Amino acid sequence: DTAVSQTPKYLVTQMGNDKSIKCEQNLGHDTMYWYKQDSKKFLKIMFSYNNKELIINETVPNRFSPKSPDKAHLNLHINSLELGDSAVYFCASSQGTGVFHGYTFGSGTRLTVV
Amino acid sequence: AQTVTQSQPEMSVQEAETVTLSCTYDTSESDYYLFWYKQPPSRQMILVIRQEAYKQQNATENRFSVNFQKAAKSFSLKISDSQLGDAAMYFCAYRTINQGGKLIFGQGTELSVKP
Numbered sequence: 001d002t003a004v005s006q007t008p009k010y011l012v013t014q015m016g017n018d019k020s021i022k023c024e025q026n027l028g029h030d031t032m033y034w035y036k037q038d039s040k041k042f043l044k045i046m047f048s049y050n051n052k053e054l055i056i057n058e059t060v061p062n063r064f065s066p067k068s069p070d071k072a073h074l075n076l077h078i079n080s081l082e083l084g085d086s087a088v089y090f091c092a093s094s095q096g097t098g099v100f101h102g103y104t105f106g107s108g109t110r111l112t113v114v
Numbered sequence: 115a116q117t118v119t120q121s122q123p124e125m126s127v128q129e130a131e132t133v134t135l136s137c138t139y140d141t142s143e144s145d146y147y148l149f150w151y152k153q154p155p156s157r158q159m160i161l162v163i164r165q166e167a168y169k170q171q172n173a174t175e176n177r178f179s180v181n182f183q184k185a186a187k188s189f190s191l192k193i194s195d196s197q198l199g200d201a202a203m204y205f206c207a208y209r210t211i212n213q214g215g216k217l218i219f220g221q222g223t224e225l226s227v228k229p
Contacts, residue, residue, distance in 0.1 A: 104161075
């Protein structure tokens with residue numbers, strides 16, 4: 001039973017389209033995150049929700065909008081996709097914001113914009 | 115702002131040998147957490163080892179151990195008896211206790227293991 005699951009695993013789409021990536025965790029964690037891994041493998045935080053409340057919103061274009069319907073789900077919607085949005089997007093969860101346990105990551109979604 | 119630096123983009127080790135991956139960080143905080151994550155070609159992020167800043171004792175997990183030097187802001191990972199399955203990208207990460215507990219990653223070190 002996957003702890004943090006993301007769908008889809010691969011997404012190929014044309015420029016200008018709108019797409020969503022879904023994330024669900026069954027660990028009972030309070031906090032969820034979205035990270036972007038670029039072509040050089042660098043990982044950078046985008047958003048974080050704690051109990052459905054947005055607590056981290058890094059300098060991300062407003063074409064990216066997260067949504068957390070409940071604390072087990074955190075979705076990422078991207079409008080008007082651009083070539084530069086091509087990356088691997090990771091969802092992660094943790095038991096809280098200031099705890100020792102680190103994150104549990106999903107397997108990532110490889111987004112390719114053509 | 116906190117930063118994490120991994121100065122070795124690539125490292126190579128012979129199977130059964132020992133290798134050390136370097137990591138330095140910059141912070142003004144006194145309490146925080148440090149982690150090493152492994153990312154094999156499957157791209158899954160796997161937690162390797164973790165360290166609390168207030169603990170002086172270095173963490174150990176089987177063949178993996180760290181050398182944590184708080185004053186020098188250094189957090190290196192030692193892999194003993196390297197195995198082919200250790201080949202992966204390794205990321206050092208710093209977790210703030212404040213700022214929403216975000217994890218700040220280094221650039222990564224690509225480790226190859228030669229048979």
